[in-house]
Amino acid sequence: MPAPPPAKPPAAYRRLRPRHVLRMLRIARTFAKYGLDELIGAIPFFRPYAWVSRLVPFRNRVVRTHTHGARLRLAMEELGPPFIKLGQILSTRRDLLPEDIIGELSALQDAVPSFPSDQAAAMVERSLGAPLEESFLEFDREPVASASIAQVHRAVLPDGEVAAVKVRRPGIERVIETDLAVMFAFAAQAERYLTEARRLRFVAVVGEFAKTIHDELDLEKEGAHASQLRRNFHNNPVLRVPRIYWGHTTRDVLTMEWVEGLPIDEPDKLAEAKVDVVEVSRNAAEVFFQQVFRDGYFHADMHPGNVFVGPGNQLRVVDFGIMGILAADQRRYLADMLLAFLRRDYTRAAEVHLEAEYVPPDTDMVAFEDALRAIAEPVLDRPLQEISMANLLMRLFQTTRRFHMPTQPQLVLLQKTMVNVEGIARDFNPEMNIWLALQPLLREWMEEEKGPTRLWNELRQEAPEWNRLLPRLPRVTSAFLERAVNDELVLNLRGPQLDQLRQEVRAGIRRLAFTWTGATLLVAGAASALIPGLGARLGFPAWWLAAGLAGAGLAAILWSLVDRRR
Known part of the structure; x- marks a missing residue:
């Protein structure tokens, strides 16, 4: 290429x-x-x-x-x-x-090195529009942490809450x-x-x-990231995300709840505190699963310096400058791909890449399947506790040149997160492989995603669009069919894609026929319910006919949606 x-x-x-x-x-x-x-x-x-x-x-x-x-x-x-x-x-x-x-x-x-505390105080006063003494009861001049973008000071809010105040470095922009x-x-x-x-x-x-x-420069956006993650884990005690104090937060200053906990990379302190390392490992796996698959919104910088262990083996995180987002279809493809690799089903793994459009349509699937096998076997053919899906994903990225796979930035962030989570779990419990622990959760989640609950949720989401399109459907369909009969439709076909296009056209016509039939039956059912005296002429209640027509119409429309999902 x-x-x-x-x-x-x-x-x-x-x-x-x-x-x-x-x-x-x-x-x-x-x-x-x-x-x-x-x-x-x-x-x-x-x-x-x-x-x-x-x-x-x-x-x-x-x-x-x-x-x-x-x-x-x-x-x-x-x-x-x-x-x-x-x-x-x-x-x-x-x-x-x-x-x-x-x-x-x-x-x-x-x-x-940290910048002078006088500059930090001046930045806080300018950003919050008030003297430091009015905004905080206490403000420690000596920072507790310093990085290239900002540094963090401990402070006490007027209501007595202890807070961490992150102040952007002057002139850094x-x-x-x-x-x-x-x-x-x-x-x-x-x-x-x-x-x-x-x-x-x-x-x-x-x-x-x-x-x-x-x-990362916009500390207000970082606060929004933290708020979203906190809301996602509102009912899950395994992860604690600090609360943001919006009255003391601007683009240059971020004020959040002070996080107490033991650094996750200091094993001596953790052992002294009698932390249950097995439970921490399980919690790390659960946190990863919920962030990536259930929510599609994950902390993309979970290195040991940003993760702490609190009472009850609870994980606590800070620094929300970099977050990853996975759309619903990306999550389904990722879960399908991981399960295929764990089963060593390389045919399915190759199909998932094609369905997700991670490889071009004209990819030699036999060669690609063989390449996936060569990537995965050295990773999977190891003792269970040494299997690393992060390493497998890394090896997968290295095939991009050969198969012209475009880089997926969110998957790159995810691979970095997987490295950190695997490291946390393995440091605490060397005998545990989080992917084997997650496999049942992944299967259950995939069944939910492909089941009737998911279909019903999609129908509810699409209802406003159907409400908008249904009145126009007869006119649009009639115009389309008239152009087709008069040979006015123009299709530009390419040889390698012709068979695939034929299948897509046939499937599209089939779905259109079911949708059109369903819409017609729905309209007929509604109309029959409104015709005066129809029941007397038929010899049975008119609503029976209306319900039958409407039910058949809904069944046809549902079938068109199911056919699209396949």
Whole structure:
């Protein structure tokens, strides 16, 4: 498949100012310093810079003593918070980068020195529109945590509630916007000169990063994420999500309930507190299942620093800047795919990918099934406690080039979450495999999704649309049939897709016939109930006829919906 044409950055990032050019030169110098010549030498403007950099003694020493991945990590650490964030996101993109670089980028830590407390206090006062003493009874000047976007202070609200106040770093938005413009410029130039950069869609990757980091900059949006997750687990005590204090929250300041708990990555403290590790493992599996499959809304940054254990082995989470969303059809396909892999039914696993349109329609399904077998067997043919579906999903991403599978950003986030949840469960209970524990839940959920309850819920959701379409249906159907009879319908057919299109057309005509028949019977039933004296002429109550016609009409419409689901 030929590489796509070079992409252009969004309009807001196309105009470069002097500060952008200076930043580009510093980035080029840093990459050259760490021997990353290929990242800048491919762009003609920077080639002289790359050639001269080879004469620098420090560069030659670093190249000899560090791997390529380690040098990339060091360069990103030196370039500051936006590049550290980019490196962390790239560490989840196993479809883009080799494993040695992924391992190094995974070690990037988003920890930077705190900014002065006076600046934090001024930011809070400006954002909340009141002196600090009016907004809080207490406000600890020393932050309890600091990262590239914001830092957290402990405070006490006027009603006595203890709160965590997250304050955005002053000036960080300008820094990030400058670096985003430079990243887009580098990506666009790379796509212009490198075929591989176009295939990997460098500009689109930077675009995904821009969306993620903009979400993290908006602390009010992070509060909305936390509120949604808290509402989802309102009746489930295994996970506690802190309450948001909206009266003390803005785009620059987020105030939430203070979370008490033991850090999940400190086993000595957990053992001293006599935490039930088996129950914590089960809770982690249950939390993952509800977030991903029942709700389709999951915390996408559940690394150990964001997870705590509270009384009763309850899990508690913080930091809601990155959330993943899975639509209902994505959840069904994911569950179907995981169950197929766990059963080692690679034919069904391949079919699921085709149905979900994760692979093109003209994919060689025999070859794809064989590739899935090669991906899964090394993962599944291990002791039960060592089976990792996160590892399987990672290996699946690595087949994207061969079968032209487009990257699914939400599945990339999900794979990262799976790694974290598997790690939590395995650290607490090495003998447990959460996927075997989840298998019955997945089967039960899939049966619910394909059962009558799901069908009834879909009918209720579609009722307003049917109410709008039914009065127009006779006229639209008549016009369609008239055009078909007069040979006025034009179909553009392609050879490889012809059989599939024929099947879809036949199925569409069949569904249309059932829908039209059902609608006609419903209208006839309603009309018969309104005709005066009809029952006397028929010799039985008119409502019998009306009910029979309406029942037959509903049955026909229901059949058309069931046929569509198949």
